Amino acid sequence: MTSTAVMSGQKLPFGQMLxxxxxxxxQAVRGQFVFRTATWAGVLGASLQVVLVFLVWSAVYGARSEVSGIQQHDAITYAVLGALVAILFQPFVYDTMYGRLRTGAIAFDVMRPISAVPMTLAQQAGAAAAQLPAAGLGLVIGLLLGAIQPPGSAISAIAFTVSIVLGFAIAQLLNFVVGLAGFWTLEVSGAFHVYGMFAQFSSGALIPLWFMPGWLTDVLTALPFSSQVFVPLSIYIDQSPGKHTLTAIGIQLIWVLVLIVLAAMVWKRAIRRMVIFGG
Known part of the structure; x- marks a missing residue:
């Protein structure tokens, strides 16, 4: 009996599924707080990261108020917020698929009346939500240090809120697709290490795309990674939002739709590879 046949079973009512x-x-939120030492280490690490990023970027600018057309306070705000956003975007729970694939427990996930896709995405969202205390404390420290400036304008603040939600959706969809690699390789830890480093660099979380060579900026801007961090933070510090802001958010929305289709296609192919109970 294949997983495709199993998936044709009766579905739960929408309320029960939700x-x-x-x-x-x-459950994912609670799971992140099981190991309290690791939780406190994460909080401390986030706080130290904010301080270090602030000190490094202040030293980079030195007495200069502007570099490559970017004001010092904008660059520091971007860098500190980028570090905090990365904390929320980076926790991966999809590597748990590795263990479930190796033990065969993934078969039960597919057989359930609720698709494993929304359940897995919910677990990832919960893991990210569990990082809010660490990111929140880092935000407070950044504000106290003067490292984080207010949004460029009220419109920028509203647009940033929409953009960061879309950026989070893009990050989670990409993470999900990478996690599905386990259906082919039965190993995802290596893929996640490579992907994590590439995503942080390409999203502009480590270095804003403004400071990269022109050709590299063009390449990274064409990829969905820049829509995760660079686009929302650029909107945050933008003093004059306008048509370009709507265009940037529109591109993010397109990426979300494209990645939803891609994730659905990869998931469909993944479960086709799996045969339940040796049938």
């Missing part, structure tokens, strides 16, 4: 998905997310 409750199950939310419960999965809550």
């Amino acid at each position: 409750a199950a998905v939310l419960a999965s997310g809550v």
Whole structure:
């Protein structure tokens, strides 16, 4: 019996499905706080990261108020917020698919009346939500240090809120697709290490795309990674939002739709590779 046949079973009512998905997310939040030492280490690490980023970028600018057309306070705000956003975007739970694939437990995920896709995405969202205390404390420290300036304008703040949500969706969809590599390789830790480093660099979380060579900026801008961090933070510090802001958000929305289709296609191919109970 193949997974495709199993998936044709009866589905739960929408209300029950939603409750199950939310419960999965809550469970992921609680799971992140099981190891308290690791939790406190994460909080401390986030705080130190904010201080170090502030000191490094202040030293880079030195007495100069502008570099490559970017004001010092904008660059520091971008860098500190980029570090905090990376904390929320980077926790990966999809590598747990590796263990479930090796043990065969993934078969039960596919057989359930709720698709494993929203359940897995909910777990990832829960893991990210568990990082909010660390990111929140880092934000407070950044504000106290004067490292984080207010948004460029009220419109920028609203547009940033929309953009960061879309950026998070893009990050999670990409993470999900990478996690599905386990259906082919039965190993995802290596893929996640490579992907994590590439995503942080290409998204502009480490270095704003403004400071990269022109040809590299053009290449990275054409990829979905820049829509995760660079686009939202650029909107945040933008003093004059306008048509270009709507265009940037529109491109993010397009990436979300494209990645939803891609994730669905990869998931469909992934479960086709799996034969349940040796049938």
